[in-house]
Amino acid sequence: MKKLKFTIEDKKIAELLGRQNFSTRESAIFELLKNCYDSGSKTCDIYIESNCIKIIDSGDGMNQDDIESNWMHVGKSNKGYKNEQNNRVLAGSKGVGRFALARLGNSAKVISKKEKEIAVIWETDWLTSGVKETSVDFSKGTIIEISDLRDIWRWKNVETLITFISRAYKGGDMKIHVHFEGETYNIYPIFEGIKMGENYVSKITMRYDSGKMRLSVTIESDEFRSEVKEIIKPISERYYEDVFDMINEIKKDEVEEPEQYLKELGDFSAELYFYLGRIGIGKEKFMYKHNEINKLDTGVILYRNAFSISSLDGKKDWLDIASRARLSPAAATHRTGNWRVRQNQLFGFVMIDKNKNPMLKDLANRQGLEEDEYYQLFKNIIGFGLSRFERYRQSIIKKIDDKNKIKNKQKENNKNLKHFLNKPTTVTKMSEKELVSLVDEIKDIQREAKEQSQAREESTKQHKYDVRILNVLATQGLRASAIAHELHNKRNSLESGYKNIIEALEEYGFWEELNSDEFTRVAYKNVPQTLERLEEINIKLIAFLDVILNKIEKNKFSQKIKSIKNSLEKIVETWSQQYTWLNFKLNIKNDKIGEFRITNDVLEVIFDNLILNSIQHNELKDKLIIKISVEINGNTINVEYGDNGIGLSKKYVKEPKRILEVHETSRDDGHGLGMWIVNNTLHMYEGEVVEIDGNQGFNMNFNLKG
Incomplete structure (x- = not known):
């Protein structure tokens, strides 16, 4: 077979990889200054004139062989990981960045010189290109000149460019200057010099160790006044630190092989900054320390080494902060809901590395990552780290809110x-x-x-x-x-179907033959066994019908219970009939209702969810013992609930009350609503979960009032 190569017209490739690949003029210039950085230059000067853009560096430069072998070879890059001479991690890798020239202008020329070699000049109008030797008055470096510009440049465009580069470039070893209308503007990385209390009130630092599959989360805060110390004990209003095993936090429905993905993802870090916005009347109420903060309007920027690859202009919400907030709109004072930070309250950056994170792949225009399973896992880990800050801050706000409520009740009359x-x-x-x-x-x-x-x-x-x-x-x-x-309506068929079929088969003389070795050897052809399994399903269905139809009876929501003991015994009896491997031990220390007023539906919601939780986490046990101890003191019911099962998942051992949060579950098919409903119901009746212990079985102490 004759070997062929694709032939692509210069103008067409310039259109595809230039004008269409780089969406904005700022991103095109940004791509070209990456070349300056990779060349080892200590400076990059960008001159913007009415009919020309010049980009000048003092880097290694190119000779004629570099132009012909690399520059003119689309998709080829001679850049590895690091420039060993200056220890810079190289930004280029795809061999298409040079087409940013086509986004900026219809004509371009590159004048370049390597040290102690002859200078060359390369020119193109995107129809034809050529290279020749030339003479220059500098020892090494490159000058890019772009003419017949596609855009008109005014001060507001230059200002946008300056802001863009300050966001997009995080390095410090190449100084960047923009020259426009006789003025020189020095560009500094946007996060350089920001301070707590001036630009943000809390800093969240995350470090992911792929070898150990652990995420460390550190929070430094200056949001609250020192008076909150006594109110929020033992929580610190200034500092939080913890380490989490991510293998326990990732579900199989998110990633099929979590351990492999977690290790291959590679190490990365993040530094996020939180600010509340204008405080107003809430400042005194919640003891906020600062009134107004001059936050940076950057969003969360993703850097690969020295350069940004996502949210370059501060607009892209690649971490889906807004979506997280919409899914959980609860205020920080919410008793059972999860507060989520809003998009306009957070800015900062995430750092990945060209070598350490090869599975996080750049898009062709290097303005984002391919959104595959590694990318989703990467975002989930950052989202989990952010949820630790949200949980920490909400725990402080709740304690302050509780104090305010007590204070309001104790206020003197006016x-x-x-x-x-x-x-x-x-x-x-x-x-x-x-x-x-x-x-x-x-x-x-x-x-x-x-x-x-x-x-x-x-x-x-x-x-x-x-x-x-x-x-x-x-x-x-x-x-x-x-x-x-x-x-x-078909209950009779469900109850008697199994018996009727067997009697019919016996009458017709088939039953004995169907039970013989010949007809029971193959499992799926074993009729008696199939019928037995169907009978088991029918029994479950009948129990299901009784439960469903019984639970929605109107009187359950209106009739006050007369005996805690009787109500619990009915709940236990129902579950015992459905699950023969359950063994209940009830201990009602005091059954005097007195002034206590509560309906059956409330007790059923609480205990049905607790019992169901025990069953679902211990389905492999042959026998499960559930202990329920109840004592009534005045208008308060104190309950101790426990089972002898496997206890809490590893991820909840350090923070057992985390299971009360909405959508928290260790089961791949779980919804994480059961324990949230229990907690929500307790709060409706001025109760609370006092303690949870999941080390030896599951044990929970709680109370509720009526």
């Missing part, structure tokens, strides 16, 4: 204001001290009104968030009940 409202004319007889006190009381009421208004808004968001989740569950329940009603 004596002067009440006296004034009862008899307004007394204001003329008030002393200066009483008038000042009256004014303070009125200001307090105004402030409280504003705070209550804000609290109502937060409460509305919280309820919307809860209702969204519960609506999904309710809809699934209604669908299940509709099917249950249909099956209930």
Whole structure:
């Protein structure tokens, strides 16, 4: 077979790899200054004129052989990992960056010289290109001249370019200068010199160790005043640090072979900065230290070594921060929901390496990564690290909010204001001290009104968030009940079907033959065994019908229970009938209801979810013992629940109460709503989870009030 090579027209390839590959003029210039960096230059000067752009460096330069063998060879790159002479990690690798010239202008020339060699000049109009020797007045380096520009350059365009490069270049060993209309502008990396308390209030540092598959998360914060120390003990308002085994955090439905992917992903780091925005009336309430912060409007930038490859202009939300917030819109004061940082509250950067992270592949225009499984895993790990900050901060806010509620209940009556409202004319007889006190009381009421208004808004968001989740569950329940009603009409067939089939087969004389060795040798042709399995399924279906139809009876939501013991015994009896391998031990220390008022549905929601959680995590056990101990003190029910199962997954051992958060689960097919519903229900009845221990079986102490 005759060997052939593709022939591509110069103008067409310039169009595809130049004008269409580099979406903006800034990204095209950025691509060219990478070449300056790779050449080892200590400086890069960009001159922008009305009809010409010049980019000058003092790097290694090129000779005629470099032009013919490398520069003119599309898709070929002679750049490895590092320039050993200056220890720079090289940015180029795809051999298409030179076509950024075509994005900027219709004509270009490159004048270049290697040290102690003859200079060359390469010219093109994208129809024809040529190279020849020339003479220059510098010892080494390269001058790029682009003419017949495609864009008009004004000051606002130059300003955009300066901001773009300051975001996109993070190195410090090449100085970049932009020259325009006689002025020189020095460009500094945008994160250089930022300070806590001025540009952000909290810094989240993440370091991923692929060898150990561990993520370390460190938080430094200056958000709150020092007075919160006593309120939030034992939490520190200034510092948090922990290490997490990511093999325990990644589900198989996210990555099929998590261990392999976690190791191949490679080491990386991130530094994210949080700022709250304008505080307003909440500053005193939550003891915020700073009122206004001059944050950087960069978004989260992804760098591969010295150069950005995503969110170069600060607009791309490649970590999906906004989506995370929309999925969990709970306020930080929400008792059971998860607060998520908003997109406009976060900026910073993530660092990857050309050699350490080869599985994270650049797009052709090097303005992003290929969105494959490694990319998704990479984002998930960063998202997990960010969730540790969200959880840490929310725990502080909740404790402060609890303190505020207690404080509000203990407030003294506004004596002067009440006296004034009862008899307004007394204001003329008030002393200066009483008038000042009256004014303070009125200001307090105004402030409280504003705070209550804000609290109502937060409460509305919280309820919307809860209702969204519960609506999904309710809809699934209604669908299940509709099917249950249909099956209930065929209950007789489900109960007697197995028996009727066997009796018919015996009557026709087939049953004995079907049980012989000849007809039971092959499993899928074993009729008696198949019928037995169908009978087991029928029994489960009947139990399912009883549960579903019983749970939605209207009276369950209105009739107050008369005995905790009787209600729990009914719950236990139902589960025991469905799961013969369960063994319940009830200990009701005090069953005097007294002033306590609660309906059956509340107890069923709590204990059904707890029991179901125990079953689902211990399906391989032959026998499971569940202990429930209850004691009533006044209007409070104290409960100790435990099982002798496998206990909590490794990822929850250090932070067991994490299982109460919405969508937290260690099961690949789990939804993570069961324990959240338990916790939510307890809070509805002014209760709380006191303690969770998952080391020897699962044990949880909680209370609720009525």
